[in-house]
Amino acid sequence: MASLTKNPNVNKWVEEMVALTKPDKIVWIDGSDEQLDELRKEALSTGEMIELNQEKLPGCLYHRTKVNDVARVEDRTFICSRSEEDAGPTNNWCDPKEMYAKLTPMYDGVMKGRTMYVIPYSMGPIGSPLAKVGVELTDSIYVVLNMDIMTRVGVKAFENLGDTSDDFVRGLHSKADIDPEKRYIVHFPEDNTIWSINSGYGGNVLLGKKCFALRIASFQGKNEGWMAEHMLILGIQKPNGDIKYVTAAFPSACGKTNLAMLIPPESYTKKGYKVTTVGDDIAWLKQGEDGRLYAINPENGFFGVAPGTNVKSNFNALESTKKNTIFTNVAINNDDMTVWWEGLDKNPPENATEWKGAKVNGKEYTAEGNKLAHPNSRFTAPAINCPCISPEFNNPKGVPISAIVFGGRRAKTAPLVYQSFDWQHGTFVGSIMASETTAAAAGAVGVVRRDPMAMLPFCGYHMGDYWAHWLEMGKKLGDKAPLIFNVNWFRTDDEGHFIWPGFGDNMRVLEWIIDRCEGKADAVETAIGYEPKPEDINIEGLESDGITLDVIKGLLDVDKALWKTEAVGIREFYGKFGAKLPKEMTEELDKLEARLG
Ligand code: GTP
Ligand code: SPV
Ligand code: MN
Secondary structure: OOOOOOOHHHHHHHHHHHHHHOOOEEEEOOOOHHHHHHHHHHHHHHOOOEEOOOOOOOOOEEEOOOOOOOOEOHHHEEEOOOOHHHHOOOOEOOOHHHHHHHHHHHHOOOOOOOEEEEEEEEEOOOOOOOOEEEEEEEOOHHHHHHHHHHOEEOHHHHHHHOOOOOOEEEEEEEOOOOOHHHOEEEEEHHHOEEEEEOOOOHHHHOOHHHHHHHHHHHHHHHHHOOEEEOEEEEEEEOOOOOEEEEEEEOOOOOOHHHHHOOOOOHHHHHHOOEEEEEEOOOEEEEEOOOOOEEEEOOOOEEEEEOOOOOHHHHHHHHHHOOOOOEEEOOEEEOOOOEEEOOOOOOOOOOEEEOOOOOEEEHHHHHHOOOOOOOOOOEEEEEHHHOOOEOOOOOOOOOEEEEEEEEEOOOOOOOOOEEEOOOHHHHHHHHHOOEEEOOOOEOOOOOOEEEOHHHOOOOOOOOHHHHHHHHHHHHHHHHHHOOEEEEEOOOOEOOOOOEOOOOHHHHHHHHHHHHHHHOOOOOOEEOOOOEEOOHHHOOOOOOHHHOOOHHHHHHHOOOOHHHHHHHHHHHHHHHHOOHHHOOHHHHHHHHHHHHHHO
16 A cells, blocks of 8 residues: 655655565555544454444444553563663663664564554644654554544644654554563664554553653653653633643552543532543643743543543543443443443443453352453543543643642552642652552552652653753743642541542642642641641531541641651662762752751
8 A cells, every 4th residue: 555655754664664574465544434444344353343332332342452461561661772871770771772683583574464554643733833743553453443542643644744854753563472471662762763562452552652652752852842741631710710720640540530530529610610621641741932831632532541430430531431432451241232340330240241251240250359340441532522621622832731730649648738849849749759559550559669750661761861851841931830739649547448539529639729829828838848728628518528627637647757767768769860860859858858857
């Protein structure tokens, strides 16, 4: 099939990769409905995709990955910068020459008997000065159909690139044999190149997402003076119509999609508060002409965690999945070919197929403590499906950011909310983030690990340089910089139950945050930052959840002994970064320890 672009850089690279992988056929994805429909039909005929109930879930398809291939694999993810020092101590590194030499034989002839799909895509709205182009080569229709939802796919992406530019990210993906021993997710930042092999799972294979929009883009952002962050973007419309935009960085499966689509409590909606969603996972941020920081969402859909999503916890996410959505590794209700997952409702289907493909009685199966859906099962839903999608979603300029929020899962230590003293201290607050691990990555779940800015698995260069870049951005933004906060929805009581109701009620914390941005709310100074006075968190209507002023006092408590231990852990962590650790970070740590006494 003929190329869709005159761009010689694209065509030369595609020819080289064709010569390497030797597909039987090459299909350029033009983005037309006709072509995508054909691919859906083909995937249904081979069993790669399963058709769901087209009356209840129009346009929705189901896919099951291999049992060994259900999450990102951080231990097999590499940043292959020329110098090891540039990857830094938080990334796996290998010399690019060595890595190319190791992977080239694995790709040699890997697409024999298969079709290569050439997917041109734009990260960011077509025509946005912040958008960037990628081309992904893949032998998976599942990848094509997901990329079509998650990014802006087709000829229009080439319009953005033009006929001569070399500024596009080259992504090569093959399922190969889905062999976990030979699985590699590899980034060559200096070559604008990503090679992924032996996986068919989301974050490992939808190369526009974590691989490009975070790992490669963070490196580009450092060189070009902007930022790529693991952040949701939301708009809070106030009763007077004014909208404030907030970004928030939480580690994987720690509540970004939920916060981005939050429905405020009734007392707020009655007053006229409304939340709109610009993005749920990734933000690209750049200083605008007026000096403020602007954010776009480079994605075009949501690759969201299914378990726990229900009418009450995230109505808007659930609504987003009602049409043209791909479900991966959830359970199927065979009676009517609909989907189910833990936390959807209390009614698991009797006639179910669990995520691995076995037919089971879902009621008995779950009663025995088994899970019908994989904990990291996902939906891929178009952003336009979201009832609260922001009218600014496609704005090429992005939206101006008033506050940046960090947060993680901490059973103790971190309070419900606090504000940093300034940008430099805020960079410190982001750098010391820690969170309990989740099912979004392969490995142990529930272990506390440091995850600076929620970027530990996603920063494409030395984390010390990344912090220096944050400090640099703060200097450029000056007094127009967003204020920086930290939140924790996950403090637990002695029985291990979450104390804070979370979800829609997080609006109560957002209210204090935006009031701080407008200089309208008070704060008290603590050893770790500014905190609200307990009575400044609105708890009207939360009595039935057992939330009293005393509970809020407890949630805001800064336990100095715990924080002193924390500071020791931070110093040890900082030790890893050697000479690349900006002196400002140690300065902030010293100041924290001094304040703790
Ligand atoms: P990724 O897509 O992996 O980056 O995840 P995410 O950060 O978007 O997380 P998501 O919003 O999908 O939430 C993950 C899990 O956290 C779900 O099981 C939610 O039910 C749970 N969760 C989200 N927000 C809250 C909250 O405010 N309180 C509590 N207790 N749980 C929450
Ligand atoms: C995450 O793990 O942060 C995700 C899912 O958003 S994945 O696309 O697999 O990275
Ligand atoms: Mn994520």
